[in-house]
Amino acid sequence: MSNLSADLPASTASVRRLGLTGSIGSGKSTVARLLRARGLLVLDADEQARLVTEEPETLARLEQAFPGTVQGGRLDRAALAALAFADPARLSELGAITHPRVRARMQVLEAQAVQSGARWVVHDVPLLFEGGLDAGMDAVLVVDAPLETRIQRVMSRSGLNREEIMLRDARQLPAAQKRARATAVLDNTGDLEDLDRQLSQVLRQLGISPSVSGS
Template sequence: MGTAEPSPAQLPPRRLGLTGSIGAGKSTVAALLRARGLTVLDADEQARLVTEEPAVLAQLEAAFPGTVATGKLDRAALAAQVFGEASRLAQLNAIVHPRVRQRIQALEAQAAQSGARWVVHDVPLLFEGGLDQGMDAVLVVDAPLEQRLKRVVARSGLSREDILARDARQLPAAQKRERATVVLDNSGDLPALERQLETALRQLGIHPAGQSLG
């Protein structure tokens, strides 16, 4: 006797990677996708939650003295110790990333149980971390450099030099565009971005309510 084919609800969800250079508008697109009923797994949010766990905080304080105070992570102090230091950053990633992956896998399993056909993985360093290899499609949000700089300065207070330094440590925007399944140009207004997103979802076969059309 043959094995029964799994029902659509039993199939693992397909993965849509979402990424973009600093200031491109990735968070805006993530919010638009959530509003359309898709499950969006935010890697940065999960990393923040991981670094609130007491066991992780203990490891971080041991590896990076002076970065934990009164049971909370001093993110600025940690950034000062690892920024631009490849070996220190690798040490940090070795502590945090495995736990982030576990949380993401658990959330993806929950989405599958609820019948989601697609799950969005919102990952700033999707290409840099090689995570695009595990995606069924990749959506890249982009905008001109000067426009991105203005946005980040306005919301963060960082200097142009700081933002440019961070941007330089990411894969160049042009290369992200080349490797994308679909590119959203966020140089215009929100309605223009929404129109592009609707077209992208249709192109990928994703129903606005989060269910595959295919």
């Protein structure tokens, strides 16, 4: 449910940004782990969104906008998702509450990375293109897999059914358009070794390696 608007400050000479995105079930999280294993700093928008929705002020606004989704001071994420993804207008309303807070947290983390000497920072954002955040990236890496493969992956790891997954997928830019706009695409239809090999090739092409990045 996280996204960012296209108003991050411009990338400077001291740090470059690699955008990481992909449709639901594509394997983006796996690629993020592989990037971290290489010593790259990965800023996870979903993780920051979870932290944001633990803040009392955010919870109060969510309860006001989506009554019944906060119980005992804790967010019922399934209930919120059911309401938000059923209606584009409600999804936009959710974004208006959470996105500015997520964006602020990402900016702070990037600034800390710059201070620590990072040369590249990975922005892991599910809705990178939808929010226009790709405009602030120096390169964009898209992870992709066939729709049926993605559906089966999500069903096996979550309580979502096929219809729920299709609804969420429909709220994102079509995979073909993401591929067309990407700097590079990882085809996640093989095994982990194949994915890792593709990633190594892409990072070499982009000149990204642990020796020129921070963690």
